[in-house]
Amino acid sequence: MSKFDDLPEARRRGLEKMEEVYGFDMSDGEGDFFRYTADHLFGDIWQRPGLSDRDRRLLLIGLLAGQGAADVLGIQVPAAHANGELDDDALREIVVFLSHYAGWPNGARLNSIVEETIAKARRS
The missing domain is CATH 1.10.10 (Arc Repressor Mutant, subunit A)
Structure with missing residues (x-):
């Protein structure tokens, strides 16, 4: 169980990946910049196949x-x-x-x- 389970799937995946990449606890944020960072950059781009x-x-x-x-x-x-x-x-x-x-x-x-x-x- 993740502390982000109550969030939409894209946000949950993004925040979990952010924690993995940065090595510190993340919390949900507000605004479009945070949304693109968490949902798109870390929820999608950092999880694409082809690169470790x-x-x-x-x-x-x-x-x-x-x-x-x-x-x-x-x-x-x-x-x-x-x-x-x-x-x-x-x-x-x-x-x-x-x-x-x-x-x-x-x-x-x-x-x-x-x-x-x-x-x-x-x-x-």
């Missing part, structure tokens, strides 16, 4: 690094690490690789997030 969650995460981290989106990387990198999708070595290799394509300043921001993630996990 790790594949999707790698693509997303690359895109976010290229955009310099450190705020969202600060969610995605720790979640990938906590979910066991990317270990310390893989995260550090991603930094080296992406720095050459996304630019050194974006790589430096990603490196800070990666090292903070690894250090926090070791303290836990």
Whole structure:
């Protein structure tokens, strides 16, 4: 039984996938933006066949690094690490690789997030 069982199927699937991807508790939200995020992005797109969650995460981290989106990387990198999708070595290799394509300043921001993630996990 899910805490989301009383919600429509698309919302339930989306919120459950969001919890799985992000690694923290989700609650239902309001508005069109939340609806598209939960019902469509996580209820449909993240659950399509053909790519694993790790594949999707790698693509997303690359895109976010290229955009310099450190705020969202600060969610995605720790979640990938906590979910066991990317270990310390893989995260550090991603930094080296992406720095050459996304630019050194974006790589430096990603490196800070990666090292903070690894250090926090070791303290836990």
